[in-house]
Amino acid sequence: MDLDERKLKILHAxxxxxxxxxxxxxxxxxxxxxxxxxxxxxxxxxxxxxxEMGYIIQxxxxxxxxxxxxxxxxxxxxxxxxxxxxxxxxKELMIRRTDKLEQVLKNVVKVLxxxxxxxxxxxxxxxHQNKLKFIQLSRVDEHQIxxxxxxxxxxxxxxxxxxxxxxxxxxxxxxxxxxxxxxxGKTIAEINLQMxxxxxxxxxxxxxxxxxxxxxxxxxxHSDEGMEIYTGGATNIFRYPELSDNGKASELIQTLxxxxxxxxxxxxxxxxxxxxxxxxxxxxxxxxSMKDCSVVTATYELGQGLQGTIGIIGPKRMDYENVMxxxxxxxEQLDDVFHK
Amino acid sequence: MDLDERKLKILHAxxxxxxxxxxxxxxxxxxxxxxxxxxxxxxxxxxxxxxEMGYIIQxxxxxxxxxxxxxxxxxxxxxxxxxxxxxxxxKELMIRRTDKLEQVLKNVVKVLxxxxxxxxxxxxxxxHQNKLKFIQLSRVDEHQIxxxxxxxxxxxxxxxxxxxxxxxxxxxxxxxxxxxxxxxGKTIAEINLQMxxxxxxxxxxxxxxxxxxxxxxxxxxHSDEGMEIYTGGATNIFRYPELSDNGKASELIQTLxxxxxxxxxxxxxxxxxxxxxxxxxxxxxxxxSMKDCSVVTATYELGQGLQGTIGIIGPKRMDYENVMxxxxxxxEQLDDVFHK
DNA sequence: GTTAGCACTCTTAATCGCCGAGTGCTAACA
DNA sequence: TGTTAGCACTCGGCGATTAAGAGTGCTAAC
Numbered sequence: 001m002d003l004d005e006r007k008l009k010i011l012h013a014x015x016x017x018x019x020x021x022x023x024x025x026x027x028x029x030x031x032x033x034x035x036x037x038x039x040x041x042x043x044x045x046x047x048x049x050x051x052e053m054g055y056i057i058q059x060x061x062x063x064x065x066x067x068x069x070x071x072x073x074x075x076x077x078x079x080x081x082x083x084x085x086x087x088x089x090x091k092e093l094m095i096r097r098t099d100k101l102e103q104v105l106k107n108v109v110k111v112l113x114x115x116x117x118x119x120x121x122x123x124x125x126x127x128h129q130n131k132l133k134f135i136q137l138s139r140v141d142e143h144q145i146x147x148x149x150x151x152x153x154x155x156x157x158x159x160x161x162x163x164x165x166x167x168x169x170x171x172x173x174x175x176x177x178x179x180x181x182x183x184x185g186k187t188i189a190e191i192n193l194q195m196x197x198x199x200x201x202x203x204x205x206x207x208x209x210x211x212x213x214x215x216x217x218x219x220x221x222h223s224d225e226g227m228e229i230y231t232g233g234a235t236n237i238f239r240y241p242e243l244s245d246n247g248k249a250s251e252l253i254q255t256l257x258x259x260x261x262x263x264x265x266x267x268x269x270x271x272x273x274x275x276x277x278x279x280x281x282x283x284x285x286x287x288x289s290m291k292d293c294s295v296v297t298a299t300y301e302l303g304q305g306l307q308g309t310i311g312i313i314g315p316k317r318m319d320y321e322n323v324m325x326x327x328x329x330x331x332e333q334l335d336d337v338f339h340k
Numbered sequence: 341m342d343l344d345e346r347k348l349k350i351l352h353a354x355x356x357x358x359x360x361x362x363x364x365x366x367x368x369x370x371x372x373x374x375x376x377x378x379x380x381x382x383x384x385x386x387x388x389x390x391x392e393m394g395y396i397i398q399x400x401x402x403x404x405x406x407x408x409x410x411x412x413x414x415x416x417x418x419x420x421x422x423x424x425x426x427x428x429x430x431k432e433l434m435i436r437r438t439d440k441l442e443q444v445l446k447n448v449v450k451v452l453x454x455x456x457x458x459x460x461x462x463x464x465x466x467x468h469q470n471k472l473k474f475i476q477l478s479r480v481d482e483h484q485i486x487x488x489x490x491x492x493x494x495x496x497x498x499x500x501x502x503x504x505x506x507x508x509x510x511x512x513x514x515x516x517x518x519x520x521x522x523x524x525g526k527t528i529a530e531i532n533l534q535m536x537x538x539x540x541x542x543x544x545x546x547x548x549x550x551x552x553x554x555x556x557x558x559x560x561x562h563s564d565e566g567m568e569i570y571t572g573g574a575t576n577i578f579r580y581p582e583l584s585d586n587g588k589a590s591e592l593i594q595t596l597x598x599x600x601x602x603x604x605x606x607x608x609x610x611x612x613x614x615x616x617x618x619x620x621x622x623x624x625x626x627x628x629s630m631k632d633c634s635v636v637t638a639t640y641e642l643g644q645g646l647q648g649t650i651g652i653i654g655p656k657r658m659d660y661e662n663v664m665x666x667x668x669x670x671x672e673q674l675d676d677v678f679h680k
Numbered sequence: 681g682t683t684a685g686c687a688c689t690c691t692t693a694a695t696c697g698c699c700g701a702g703t704g705c706t707a708a709c710a
Numbered sequence: 711t712g713t714t715a716g717c718a719c720t721c722g723g724c725g726a727t728t729a730a731g732a733g734t735g736c737t738a739a740c
C-alpha cells in the first residue's frame with residue numbers, strides 16, 4: 001500500500017489533534033476540523049489503511065485512533081514544521097551567575113520545566129577530553145590538605161586529602177609548582193603512567209600525595225557519582241492523565257529522583273554520532289520506565305570536549321515542535337553564555 | 341469528663357492498630373485483639389467519650405474511628421514507649437567519605453528513606469556562628485581569581501571573582517596572608533566593618549578584591565540559595581493511600597522538589613529553643629501542603645554553631661516510635677563521624 | 681472514487697440493591 | 711453502678727444492570 005499525499009495529510013491532522021487533546025481522535029473530528037474537504041466515511045477508509053500500515057492504533061474497537069510510535073517517528077522526522085520561539089527568560093537567568101555552574105544548571109531545569117510543562121533534566125558537563133586549567137594544594141590543618149582542581153569551563157572540584165607526615169609551606173609550594181607544570185593544559189587522556197611516575201620521583205618522600213591527587217582527579221572523572229544530574233518539574237507528569245495512573249507516575253518520578261538511570265540515558269546520548277537533538281519515542285528510550293513517554297535530548301558544550309545533556313521527558317503526545325525549537329534556542333544561549 | 345487509665349489504654353490500642361493497618365478501627369477489633377478484657381459494647385461507650393473529648397474522629401457514621409491530630413499529639417507526648425534500634429548501615433556509609441559533605445548528605449537521605457519508607461530531607465549545615473578555617477585566593481587565568489573558603493567541619497565553598505587589573509603572584513600571596521591573618525578562626529558574626537576597612541586599607545589599590553571576597557563570604561552565608569536541601573524517597577508517598585490521591589501527592593512531591601518551602605521548615609526548626617526532635621502533626625506544620633502529613637525533624641551539629649536539620653515526612657499514622665528512635669540514633673552517629 | 685446511512689461494538693457514567701461493618705440504644709445482669 | 715448482650719439502624723463499598731454516546735465497518739447509492 002502506498003503512503004500518498006492524502007494519507008500523509010490525514011495522519012498529520014490526526015497527530016496534531018491528538019497532541020492538543022490527548023483523546024483518541026475519530027473520523028468525524030478530522031472531517032470537520034481540517035481543511036481537507038472529505039467526509040468522515042472517506043476518512044474512515046483512509047484511517048483503516050493507516051492502521052494497517054502501523055501508523056495509528058485503536059485503543060479499543062469504537063474508540064478513535066491514536067498515533068503509534070511509528071506514527072510519531074514519521075511526524076518528528078518529516079511532518080513537523082520548523083518554528084521560531086524566544087527563550088529570553090533563560091538567557092537572563094544564566095548571565096547572572098555563570099561563576100556557579102551548579103546554580104545555572106538548577107535554574108535551567110526549573111525554568112525549562114515551567115516553560116514547557118514537562119519534566120526536565122540536565123547533566124553537569126563531564127570532564128571527558130577537557131583540559132586541566134589549574135591545580136592547587138593548600139594545607140587546611142595538621143591532618144589534611146585541600147586539592148582544588150579547576151578545568152576549562154570553570155568546573156571546580158574540591159578534594160580533601162588526609163596526610164600522615166608533616167608538610168611545611170615550602171614543600172607544598174614545590175608540589176604545587178610540580179603538579180601545575182606537569183599537568184596544566186593536559187586533557188585527562190594525556191595524563192599517562194609515565195608522567196605520574198616522573199612526578200612521584202621528583203616529589204621524593206611525598207610521592208604518596210601525588211598518587212592521592214591523581215587518584216582524586218581520576219575519581220572525579222570516572223566515578224558514577226561524578227555524573228551530577230539535576231531534575232525539575234517532575235510533578236508536571238500529573239498534567240497528563242495517560243501518565244498519571246498511580247503506578248506509572250510513581251515509577252517515573254522515582255526514576256527522576258534516583259538519577260542512576262538517567263545517567264545511562266546521558267551516556268547513550270553523548271555516545272551518539274549526531275550530537276544534535278535526539279528524540280526517543282516510547283520504547284526507543286533506553287530507560288524501561290519511560291516506555292510510555294517520549295524523551296527529547298540535546299547535547300551542549302562548554303569549551304571543547306566538555307559536554308552535558310539536557311533532556312525533556314513528557315507524554316508521547318508531547319508538543320515536539322515547541323520542545324525541539326526551545327531546546328535549539330537554549331543550546332545557542334548556553335553557547336553564548338559559556339564561550340565569552 | 342476524665343481521661344482515666346482505661347480510656348488511655350483504649351486510645352493507645354486504637355492508635356497502634358490504626359498505625360499498622362491504615363483502616364479506621366472498630367470497637368470489636370479492640371475488644372478482640374487487645375488484652376483489655378472488655379466487650380465491644382463497653383469499648384463503644386468509651387470510644388464515644390473519646391470522640392467527644394476530641395481524641396478520635398469518625399470519618400463517617402458506621403465506620404471505625406481514626407485518631408485526630410490531638411490524639412496523635414497525646415500519643416507522641418505520653419503513650420509512646422522508648423525503643424532501641426540499630427542504624428549500622430548509615431554509619432558505614434558515612435565513614436567512607438567524610439571529606440565530601442554533599443555526598444554524605446545525599447547518602448543519608450537515600451538510606452533513611454529506604455529504611456523508614458517515608459520521604460526524607462536534610463539541610464546542609466549553615467555557616468551560622470561557625471569559624472572560618474582557611475581562605476585561599478589563586479589566579480585561575482587573566483580575568484579571574486578563585487576564592488576557596490573552608491569553614492570548620494570542612495565545609496568548602498568556591499567563588500570565582502572577576503578582576504580588571506593585572507595581579508602578580510606576589511600580590512596574591514600578600515592578599516592571602518592578609519585575609520588569613522585577619523579572618524582565621526573568626527566566626528561570621530565577628531567579622532565587622534572595622535576589620536573590613538582595615539583590610540581594605542592594607543590592600544591598597546586592590547581593596548576591591550577584599551570587598552569581593554567579603555561579599556562572597558557573606559553571600560555564601562546569607563543567600564537563600566545557600567540553603568542546600570537534599571530530599572529522598574519522595575515516591576514513598578505512594579505507599580500510603582490516604583496521601584496518594586492525585587492532587588495531594590502531586591502537591592507534596594512538588595513541595596519536596598522545590599525545596600523553597602522546606603527551607604522555611606528548616607529555619608523554623610533551627611529557631612526552636614529545644615534543639616532535639618520535633619514532631620509536627622498535620623496542621624501544626626508550617627508548610628501548608630503538609631497538613632495531611634506528619635513531619636518529624638531533628639537538628640544535628642558539626643562543630644559549634646554549624647547546624648542542619650533532618651526531616652522525615654510521612655502520613656499522620658507514621659510509625660513514630662521507629663522514626664524517632666532512628667533519628668535519635670542517627671544524630672549520635674553523625675556526631676561520632678563529624679567530631680573525630 | 682466518494683458519500684450517506686445504519687447496525688453494531690465498546691466504553692463510560694449513572695443507578696440500584698445488597699452486604700457487611702460498625703454504631704447507639706435499651707434492657708438485663710452481676 | 712458498671713458491664714454486657716442484643717437489636718435496629720446507618721452508611722460506604724461493590725457488583726450488576728442500564729443508558730448514552732462515540733466511533734467504526736459495511737453496504738448501497740451517487
